[in-house]
Each structure stands twice: as structure tokens, then as C-alpha cells.
Amino acid sequence: TKQDTIDIAKLASEVLNGQRTSLSKAITLIESSNAEHKEQAQKLLQELLPYTGESIRIGITGVPGAGKSTFIEALGMMLCNLGKKVAVLAIDPSSTLSGGSILGDKTRMEELSRNKMAFVRPSPNAGTLGGVHKKSRETMLLCEAAGYDVILIETVGVGQSETYVRGMVDFFLLLVLTGAGDELQGMKKGIMELADGIVVHKSDGDNIQKARKTVREYRQILHFLQPATPGWMGKALPVSSLEKTGLSDVWEMICQFEQTMKDTSFWKTRRLEQTKEWFHTMIRDSLIDSFFQNTDRKIQVKSLEEAILQGEMTVAQGVSKLFSEGAR
Amino acid sequence: TKQDTIDIAKLASEVLNGQRTSLSKAITLIESSNAEHKEQAQKLLQELLPYTGESIRIGITGVPGAGKSTFIEALGMMLCNLGKKVAVLAIDPSSTLSGGSILGDKTRMEELSRNKMAFVRPSPNAGTLGGVHKKSRETMLLCEAAGYDVILIETVGVGQSETYVRGMVDFFLLLVLTGAGDELQGMKKGIMELADGIVVHKSDGDNIQKARKTVREYRQILHFLQPATPGWMGKALPVSSLEKTGLSDVWEMICQFEQTMKDTSFWKTRRLEQTKEWFHTMIRDSLIDSFFQNTDRKIQVKSLEEAILQGEMTVAQGVSKLFSEGAR
Numbered sequence: 001t002k003q004d005t006i007d008i009a010k011l012a013s014e015v016l017n018g019q020r021t022s023l024s025k026a027i028t029l030i031e032s033s034n035a036e037h038k039e040q041a042q043k044l045l046q047e048l049l050p051y052t053g054e055s056i057r058i059g060i061t062g063v064p065g066a067g068k069s070t071f072i073e074a075l076g077m078m079l080c081n082l083g084k085k086v087a088v089l090a091i092d093p094s095s096t097l098s099g100g101s102i103l104g105d106k107t108r109m110e111e112l113s114r115n116k117m118a119f120v121r122p123s124p125n126a127g128t129l130g131g132v133h134k135k136s137r138e139t140m141l142l143c144e145a146a147g148y149d150v151i152l153i154e155t156v157g158v159g160q161s162e163t164y165v166r167g168m169v170d171f172f173l174l175l176v177l178t179g180a181g182d183e184l185q186g187m188k189k190g191i192m193e194l195a196d197g198i199v200v201h202k203s204d205g206d207n208i209q210k211a212r213k214t215v216r217e218y219r220q221i222l223h224f225l226q227p228a229t230p231g232w233m234g235k236a237l238p239v240s241s242l243e244k245t246g247l248s249d250v251w252e253m254i255c256q257f258e259q260t261m262k263d264t265s266f267w268k269t270r271r272l273e274q275t276k277e278w279f280h281t282m283i284r285d286s287l288i289d290s291f292f293q294n295t296d297r298k299i300q301v302k303s304l305e306e307a308i309l310q311g312e313m314t315v316a317q318g319v320s321k322l323f324s325e326g327a328r
Numbered sequence: 329t330k331q332d333t334i335d336i337a338k339l340a341s342e343v344l345n346g347q348r349t350s351l352s353k354a355i356t357l358i359e360s361s362n363a364e365h366k367e368q369a370q371k372l373l374q375e376l377l378p379y380t381g382e383s384i385r386i387g388i389t390g391v392p393g394a395g396k397s398t399f400i401e402a403l404g405m406m407l408c409n410l411g412k413k414v415a416v417l418a419i420d421p422s423s424t425l426s427g428g429s430i431l432g433d434k435t436r437m438e439e440l441s442r443n444k445m446a447f448v449r450p451s452p453n454a455g456t457l458g459g460v461h462k463k464s465r466e467t468m469l470l471c472e473a474a475g476y477d478v479i480l481i482e483t484v485g486v487g488q489s490e491t492y493v494r495g496m497v498d499f500f501l502l503l504v505l506t507g508a509g510d511e512l513q514g515m516k517k518g519i520m521e522l523a524d525g526i527v528v529h530k531s532d533g534d535n536i537q538k539a540r541k542t543v544r545e546y547r548q549i550l551h552f553l554q555p556a557t558p559g560w561m562g563k564a565l566p567v568s569s570l571e572k573t574g575l576s577d578v579w580e581m582i583c584q585f586e587q588t589m590k591d592t593s594f595w596k597t598r599r600l601e602q603t604k605e606w607f608h609t610m611i612r613d614s615l616i617d618s619f620f621q622n623t624d625r626k627i628q629v630k631s632l633e634e635a636i637l638q639g640e641m642t643v644a645q646g647v648s649k650l651f652s653e654g655a656r
Binding site (some may be wrong): 042045046049050137138141190192193217220221224225272275276278279282283284286287288290291301304305308309311313314315316317318319320322323 | 370373374377378465466469518520521545548549552553600603604606607610611612614615616618619629632633636637639641642643644645646647648650651
């Protein structure tokens with residue numbers, strides 16, 4: 001309707017003007033599962049699409065306890081002081097199993113949230129993506145249209161979320177604590193090979209010597225692994241968010257990464273590849289989702305699965321039975 | 329028809345009796361894309377299913393030049409001499425880009441092929457699976473029904489083939505050469521984390537010292553990585569297929585692995601999980617294949633992809649356009 005069109009145009013221009021409440025409203029619209037909202041959200045995105053793509057997109061992961069939000073707050077504050085506008089897509093701790101205490105919830109990135117150069121948006125839903133909202137990619141685009149220079153996307157070091165976030169960012173940072181071996185045990189397989197950089201966090205006080213040793217160990221591992229980004233040798237750096245040390249080294253590393261990637265034009269190539277991959281993933285997900293939406297079919301799959309696991313039929317027979325019996 | 333039924337019953341009993349020409353014939357039937365053959369193949373598999381599952385399934389990968397076929401021949405011969413029946417699902421070198429010389433083709437596993445305890449089957453098609461045939465899983469089951477104790481499945485260290493093969497074997501072995509760092513550069517990301525064991529190959533002559541150093545380096549990496557199989561610490565071993573050294577260590581490692589896994593009953597659990605995962609992968613593949621079989625749809629996806637990459641529409645719009653316009 002006419003009314004909707006006007007709203008969207010107005011909302012779009014408010015977002016472009018960097019109005020934070022409008023940006024929040026736009027994100028809420030994007031995250032809505034209401035059919036009408038979805039349509040409006042797509043109109044809004046279409047409107048804003050030409051103004052996206054100018055930020056540096058950074059994914060930040062780490063096991064629970066690595067101090068991700070403390071680090072993001074410290075890095076974010078430093079960037080604000082450098083005159084950068086920083087948007088954070090944060091995990092709402094109440095939405096993940098690993099949690100964050102009730103006290104923690106209240107104090108999470110409080111200083112950064114109050115900074116007028118920063119915009120902190122917690123993801124409302126955890127689901128299978130470990131705190132990363134399914135609409136994070138669209139939210140990122142909205143933040144770019146609103147003029148944010150750096151987008152920090154937080155994810156927990158478990159489940160499918162890292163691959164998902166790796167597929168939407170330029171630089172992927174892994175936060176670890178001292179004691180590489182033990183540390184890695186709790187992490188998802190293959191996560192080291194997604195990282196363009198590693199921060200050995202809480203490198204302060206009595207922990208400094210241990211942190212230096214851990215940095216050396218991670219450098220060695222990075223040396224052996226194939227780089228997450230072709231043409232970029234991953235780095236490991238010690239950081240203390242408490243004592244504010246090492247933060248500028250991290251930012252320098254990311255800027256150096258950006259320069260290197262832009263020199264070879266891999267920056268743009270990867271973004272196009274990411275968009276293409278995103279499109280194909282969404283096609284596949286839609287196909288599979290709509291196939292399994294049918295309750296009868298879900299039951300049929302389950303019973304065929306049983307028969308196969310009992311050794312009563314082969315997998316190929318199960319599949320052909322599923323597709324022959326009036327499916328699709 | 330009646331005739332077909334009799335043939336399949338006869339073929340099944342010949343396979344069960346371990347007749348090699350019948351096993352070859354059965355595999356050819358399994359690999360056929362002819363609709364009638366497919367149906368017969370499923371009947372045959374159904375017949376033989378109760379007699380499968382008793383072998384040790386071993387996947388073997390490595391970069392081209394690592395000497396996979398030489399190693400498989402040496403290991404296979406040793407196992408035959410231990411009284412084991414060994415089936416090898418080998419890569420037909422002519423079917424892969426990395427090749428193998430014309431001379432190589434003729435001499436490949438010649439000794440093992442002639443051994444009456446062994447059965448060597450080259451995969452006819454390379455395709456996207458890097459020399460691994462799509463029907464390798466069924467072929468493996470046939471070999472088990474024919475009484476083979478050890479199944480060795482060769483795959484090249486590129487593309488999707490490792491994940492595919494890892495999903496059908498008990499033990500996954502990675503072959504590397506000396507110089508861990510350089511070596512890994514040519515390998516697919518994440519391959520290290522699929523391996524239950526690493527063989528540093530060509531550990532002979534002048535190369536022995538270097539090989540020992542490489543073994544130590546890989547042991548260190550394995551120490552840091554999450555194990556490919558929970559409860560099993562991956563091992564690195566030096567082997568010379570030329571001088572026949574280290575081969576019994578490899579076999580000992582695999583037997584130790586089998587014992588450990590059977591003690592915790594993870595052996596059976598993983599096999600059930602693999603079968604279940606295989607079923608769901610086949611469902612997804614069938615869905616996606618049949619969706620893209622339509623030429624018009626392929627063209628439509630391509631043109632939507634273009635529009636998205638040009639920034640003319642969002643990914644979500646592309647997807648909704650694809651599914652709204654009479655698709656499905």
C-alpha cells in the first residue's frame with residue numbers, strides 16, 4: 001500500500017542519515033518473520049543496497065570464557081577514539097547455553113553501547129547458529145548503509161556459526177587463552193583454518209610469560225596450516241583488554257590485511273564469491289526446508305532411516321522409496 | 329522379469345563365494361547408470377546386505393606424488409602375506425587431472441593385482457570426487473560380502489573426495505612427504521583434521537633424517553588439533569614402501585585403533601552415524617539435482633545470480649523470485 005511505501009522511503013533515508021533509532025527499527029523489521037514485514041524489509045534493503053559494502057567486516061570468535069565481549073568493547077572503544085564508527089552484532093548472552101551471568105548481561109559492552117560513535121546490536125535468537133542471527137548478513141548491510149566503518153560480528157566457537165560468519169566477513173579473528181593444546185580441545189574442528197588472525201587474550205599480569213609462549217605455539221601452527229585467505233599469512237598476537245595492550249597491533253594487522261587484499265583485488269573477488277555462495281546456500285536451504293516442512297514426509301524419512309539402520313534396506317532403496325511414493 | 333531374478337540370485341551367491349569375476353561383474357552392475365541395471369543392482373545389494381560390515385574400512389589420501397599406489401601395493405602385499413583378503417578401490421590415474429604417466433598406468437599395483445588374496449578395482453570416473461566413484465560405498469559393501477577383510481579406498485588429496493571417503497571408512501590415513509610446511513600448502517584445507525594417522529612416506533636412503541624430523545613436526549600438529557576420531561590420538565609414522573619399513577607399524581596402529589574403538593563401542597556407533605548421514609546426504613543431493621535438472625531453471629538461477637552480483641537485487645529477493653515464479 002501507499003502508506004507502507006512512504007514509511008520505507010522515510011526509514012531508508014533516516015538509516016542513511018545514521019539515525020540510530022531508525023537503524024534499530026530497520027533491523028527489527030529485517031528480523032521479523034511476519035510476511036508483510038518481510039516484504040517491507042526487502043524493499044528497504046533494495047533501497048539501501050547501493051550504499052552498502054564500504055565497511056571492513058570482521059568476524060570474532062572464541063570459546064566461552066575467552067573474553068569476547070570484553071575484547072570487542074576494548075577494540076571498539078579504541079576504534080571510536082580513532083574516529084571510526086563501529087557497529088557490533090553481538091550475541092545476546094541470555095540466548096546461548098554457555099550463557100553469561102545475569103550480572104554479565106547488564107554490564108556487557110556498556111561503555112561501548114553509550115558511545116555515540118558505536119552501535120551495539122545483540123542478536124535475539126541463538127538457534128543452531130550459536131548466537132548468530134540468520135539475518136546477520138542483512139543487518140550488516142543496514143549498518144553499512146548507516147555509515148558504520150567497521151562491523152564487528154561476534155560468534156561463539158561452536159556449531160555452524162563460524163562457517164556462516166566466515167562466509168560474510170573480510171577478516172576472521174580467533175580469540176584464545178593461554179595453553180594452546182588444552183584450549184583447542186574445546187574448539188570446533190577446523191576453526192583454526194578459518195582464522196586470519198589469532199588473539200591470545202588476557203595477556204596481562206602473571207599471565208604474560210605464558211601468553212608469549214602460547215603466541216609462539218599458535219604462530220607455529222599457523223605456519224603449518226593452509227592460510228584462511230590466500231596470500232595472507234595468519235598472525236598471532238598477545239592482547240590485554242584490561243591493560244589495553246596489543247589492541248593497536250590487532251588493528252594494524254587488520255589494516256595491513258585490507259591493504260594486501262585490495263592490492264591484489266582479492267578483497268572484491270572474495271566478496272562477490274561470498275554473495276554468490278550465499279545465494280546458492282539459500283536456494284539449497286529453501287529446497288530442503290520446504291521438503292521437510294511436510295510432517296508426513298518427516299515421519300516417512302524417520303521410518304526409512306530406521307529400516308536402513310536395522311539393515312533392512314540399502315540407503316539407495318530408502319531414497320528411491322522416498323521420491324517415488326508421490327513425494328514432490 | 330523371471331530371468332533377471334535368477335541372475336541376481338546366482339550372482340549374489342557367486343559373490344558370497346568370493347568369485348572375483350562375479351564380484352567384478354556385480355560392481356559393474358552397481359556402477360551402471362542404466363535404469364534396469366540400477367534396479368537389479370539394488371536387488372543384489374539387498375540380497376547381500378546381511379553379509380556386509382565385517383571388514384576394516386581404511387581411507388588413504390595424499391597429494392599427487394606422495395606415492396599412494398606404491399604404498400597401497402606394499403601395505404596390501406604385507407596384509408596378504410598375513411593371510412588377510414584385501415580389496416582396493418583404486419583411482420584410475422587416467423581419470424584424474426594430476427594423472428599418472430601412461431607407463432604408470434600399466435604398472436600400477438601390478439603385483440597386488442596378481443595376488444589371489446587381493447582384489448584391485450580402479451574407479452572408472454573421476455568427476456567432482458577426485459577419482460572416487462559415487463558408488464564406492466556400494467562397491468565396498470560388495471567386497472565385504474565377497475569376504476574381504478580389509479578394504480583400502482584410495483582418494484586424491486583435493487576437492488570433496490576426502491570428506492566423502494571419511495564418511496564411509498573407519499580409519500583415515502594421510503600420506504605426506506618430508507617438509508611438512510611445504511607439503512601442507514598443496515593440500516585441501518582441513519584434511520589434517522580428518523586423519524587418524526599420518527604416514528611420512530619415502531622415508532628411505534638419504535631421506536631418513538628429514539623424514540624423522542617431519543614425523544616429529546606432524547606429531548606436534550596432531551597434538552594441537554582436535555582428533556578426527558574422539559578418543560583416538562592421531563599418530564605419525566615414517567614408512568618406506570621401497571625398503572618395506574614401517575608398514576607393520578601402520579598395520580599395528582590400525583589394529584590398535586580398531587581395538588580401542590570396539591572397546592568403547594564407538595566403532596558401531598560411528599558406522600550407524602555414517603549410514604544415517606549418507607541417507608540424508610543422498611536425500612539432499614537428490615533434491616538439489618532434480619531442482620537443477622531443469623534447463624530453464626539453470627538459466628534463471630544464472631541470470632538472478634548476475635543481477636545479485638551487479639547489486640541490482642538482494643540475495644533474498646533472488647531466492648524469493650526463483651521460488652515464486654512457478655518453480656517446484
